Amino acid sequence: MKVSKNELIYVLKQAFEGCGYDFGACQNMAEQITWSEMHGLRGLAILERLISEGISAPSTEFDIHTLDGNELRFDASGSSLLYQSDLGLSLAIANCKSAGSSKLVFENCRDGALVLNKLSEMSLNGLASFVCEKEFNSDKKINRWARCEQLVGVPKICDGFMGTDKFAEAKRFDLILYLCSSGGELDKFISQQAFELELIKNDDEIVTNYQTSLAHGIAVSDKVWRCLNKIGSKVLVESTEASRKGAGA
Amino acid sequence: MNKLTDLKDVEQLPMRPAAEVMNLSRLGRFHQTRLSFMRALVRKMMAQHWQIHPSLVELDEHGYGTMVYRIDTPNGHYHYVLFSDYLADDERNDRVIAEKWDVTMALCIGDVSDAQLAEMRLNVPKQEAGRASSNMMVLSRGNKSSRNFSYVVDALANGEQPAKHHLANCGYLYRTTAVYGSGKFGMADWEKVRDQCVDFAAPFAAEMFNCFMLRHFSIDQAEHLARIQSPGSAVAMDDGVKRFIGIGNSTGLGMAPYLIRHPKLISRWVLNRESALARVIYQGEVTPQHLEKIDKLLSKAITHISETRVPDEHQIANNELLLSELGQVQSWLSREGDEQSSWELLVQFAEQNYSFETQEMLNSLLLELYPELVSDISYECVDEVYRLQPEMSLEQLKHLIEARYDWALEIDFGQADANHFFWYRSEEKMEPRLGERANEPGADREMPLTIARLVRQCYDALCEYVDQNDKSQMVAYFLLNDPKHRGIVKRIQTMSEECYGEIRANLADIDMLPMDLLRCKLSFFGVSKFDPKSKLWVRNTMFQGAPLVSEIVDRSYAGFKDDWCFPISCELDSELQETGSSS
Known part of the structure; x- marks a missing residue:
């Protein structure tokens, strides 16, 4: 079935609320999934995997592993960045705003694609950003990265992040995010790193994906839709004679 | 009326402050305008x-x-x-x-x-x-x-x-x-x-x-x-x-949550209305032609209200008061109108002597007088996006809440009456409903529409955190420590950049009238002939x-x-x- 963006966000928010998340978290999480899906980054495939695992309760929080100057390290303990990553990102943004740059590492995490919508937000807030993933406990070549310039809004995302089934897999990564208030700083940071970046084949693709989703709707499997509505139904209150009196027109 | 809003870069003319305009009882007395x-x-x-x-x-x-x-x-x-x-x-x-x-x-x-x-x-x-x-x-x-x-x-x-x-x-x-x-x-x-x-x-x-x-x-x-x-x-x-x-x-009631969930949009709607009103009051020259026009408009409004037949006793009383006071406005204008160079004195007189219903009807009629003064005002599209400012200091956030949400901090949520109602979604069509906390099931699934209480809870947690930490610490640390406040902090920070927007009422209070929320939104639509069928729904006429x-x-x-x-x-x-x- 096809659903609208508003409809998907609404149903996701209600489902996360049904899992016990506070309304601020529900909004963030719903936006993360929707943004990723609409831009072709398989947000709903990630969600489907998370549903099959049982969506984590709100108690899942990251521990600050290291806080060294403007470098933050969080231990995600193998959990998805859907849960609570916004708090770490907020701290990185705050550090960058006060010091001009900051670095954030989520160790042992999954679903790095879900933080890419934040690059867009940061860009519109005047920050340039770069994010990459490397396999947890491995020095393999970096094959997933994204970069967003200041005030551009749409990140450039490498092919490794786009349209493969790998995102629905349960692999664990270290996600490294670098934020700064000038594009030159960002280039300097990237050039200092000891990894090669795979090229972007088509950086218009994510914009096209978004426009197509907006124009024609977002495809959601009936199974996932039913499941989200079922989880969300936990926030609904049974109808009684008294409650019917409280019904409006 | 001689109160300047503390917000800059909007209009140079004095507009009514949010404390006055965003009072729910006043919002619930808004009527259609030419901007509707x-x-x-x-x-x-x-x-x-x-x-x-x-x-x-x-x-x-x-x-x-x-x-x-x-x-x-x-x-x-x-x-x-x-x-x-x-x-x-x-x-x-x-x-x-x-x-x-x-x-x-x-x-x-x-x-x-x-x-x-x-x-x-x-x-x-x-x-x-x-x-x-x-x-x-x-x-x-x-x-x-x-x-x-x-x-x-x-x-x-x-x-x-x-x-x-x-x-x-x-x-x-x-x-x-x-x-x-x-x-x-x-x-x-x-x-x-x-x-x-x-x-x-x-x-x-x-x-x-x-x-x-x-x-x-x-x-x-x-x-x-x-x-x-x-x-x-x-x-x-x-x-x-x-x-x-x-x-x-x-x-x-389905319309009510919309107003709470779209404060940026509501802020722009109200800002348009208030800036138009300010232009008319302070820039509109009072000529014999305008006095004649306002007199005709008042007569038309009086007849219109007289022809509005409703069974609801509260609305009948509202309409009767409105009719009486509009007649008095006409008398005032026939006595004093020739002496006026602007509409300021009339509006002040109405504020001091008449009900919200009459004041807002008068405001609607004044907006009809000078199409040329308000013709450039249109409704911009607003993205209802809230931006967290995690770099803000704890002290700044605390001051922000005290300055912009003083109305919320004044509410004593320790009183049962302040928590009388709760808003929830019914399993029947997922529609919003209003329940009595003490008598109906579902308060554990309350919708987060009681903004004043969320602000109060955030403020209390913030004060406690500030007592134990450096007040210059950034908000991001507070949220990392107590994530459940992230939603309301984002809203508070975002709304601090808006003139209006937050409806200044406790939506859980025993005296809260949902009808006021409905009438406010319907006035922006441009409806007339309000005919309440209960406290929870209203019939009206469009076009x-x-x-x-x-x-x-x-x-x-x-x-x-x-x-x-x-x-x-x-x-x-x-x-x-x-x-x-x-x-």
Whole structure:
């Protein structure tokens, strides 16, 4: 079935609320999934995997592993960045705003694609950003990265992040995010790193994906839709004679 | 009135501060203005002479079947698809929990193929239980005002025009009972409508147009049935009568959460209204012509309210007070008007002596006086996006709450009455409802609409955190420590950049009147003749007095004066005299 963006966000928010998340978290999480899906980054495939695992309760929080100057390290303990990553990102943004740059590492995490919508937000807030993933406990070549310039809004995302089934897999990564208030700083940071970046084949693709989703709707499997509505139904209150009196027109 | 808002860069003229305007009791007394969405839509349709013609007419002898209208504007074309079905009298129900209606309809972008029409035939009558497509902007339904509809059809079939007292009592043939847009049930998102359909890129423009088209259909259908009933003697409805027919609307609690969830949008709506008012009060020159015009407007409003018949005792008392006070305003103007160089003194006098109802009616009428002063004010599209400022210091956030949410901090949530109600979503159609905390189940699933309480909880947690930490620490650390406040902190920070927006009321309080929320939003739509059916839902009238489709499509029509607010039946008399018809 096809659903609208508003409809998907609404149903996701209600489902996360049904899992016990506070309304601020529900909004963030719903936006993360929707943004990723609409831009072709398989947000709903990630969600489907998370549903099959049982969506984590709100108690899942990251521990600050290291806080060294403007470098933050969080231990995600193998959990998805859907849960609570916004708090770490907020701290990185705050550090960058006060010091001009900051670095954030989520160790042992999954679903790095879900933080890419934040690059867009940061860009519109005047920050340039770069994010990459490397396999947890491995020095393999970096094959997933994204970069967003200041005030551009749409990140450039490498092919490794786009349209493969790998995102629905349960692999664990270290996600490294670098934020700064000038594009030159960002280039300097990237050039200092000891990894090669795979090229972007088509950086218009994510914009096209978004426009197509907006124009024609977002495809959601009936199974996932039913499941989200079922989880969300936990926030609904049974109808009684008294409650019917409280019904409006 | 001589209070300056503390917000800069908006208007140089003094506007009323948020503490005054965003008081829920005052918001609940707002009336339609020339800035209301219906008025703006009609102006646009008239200026551009939108072409609206039936492209499919398949109504049987009972008026049931399918009707499709094609709409052409300078920017594109659309189709309005309506299904009319049999509905037993005992199944007719205006409340959201109904499952069948007399008519169901949709407004579509571009063309509607035969295949899509067949698909719509299956889904549109189901409303919430069906699915819509991404080229649909609005999904809606309506019920006949049975008594009025039959009366009008019979009158026309008998070769007569409907009597004015019937239309004055109930100025519509159909009532809409829900109008959905913005991506509901798979329809086009607002973002798509805004970017791709410039004709409807204004708040609720597509929804208002949907109601306008139902009004048009209701007249078409009544004439169709009269012709079938008496082919030899039936007459067409006079244009004056048609103009006096509006469209009814029933609105309930579903509208209330929207106001709380869209504070940025509400802020812009109120800002437009307040800046327009400030321009009129401080820049509008008081001339004999303007004094004559305001006197006529007051008389018209008095007659309009007098003709508004409602059974609700509270509303009757409201209307009676309004009538009395508007008469006093007229007297004041006849005594003092010649001495005035601006409207400031009148507005001050009204603030000191009259009810909110009268003050806001007067404000609405003043906005009619100087179209040239407010014609450039339009409703910008606002993205309801909140931005967290994690770098803000704890001390700054604390001061921000104390300065902008002082009204929330003044509420004592330790009192039971302050927590009397809770808002929740019912499993029945997932509609919002209001429950009594002590007596009804579901308080554990309360919707986060009580902003004042969320602010209070955040503030208390913040104060406690500040006591134990450096007050110059950044907000991000506070949220990392206590994540549940992230939503309200984001809202507080975002709304600090807006003039208005937060409705200054405790929505859980025992004295809170949901009707005030409904009336506030309906005033921006531009409705009139509020007819409360309980504290939770209200009937009202839309587009009564508005131009007809035949006048909109006529490129040579020059009779439009944009003064169709507060329609009254004596205008109908003069229309009928002009056309030589009898009642």
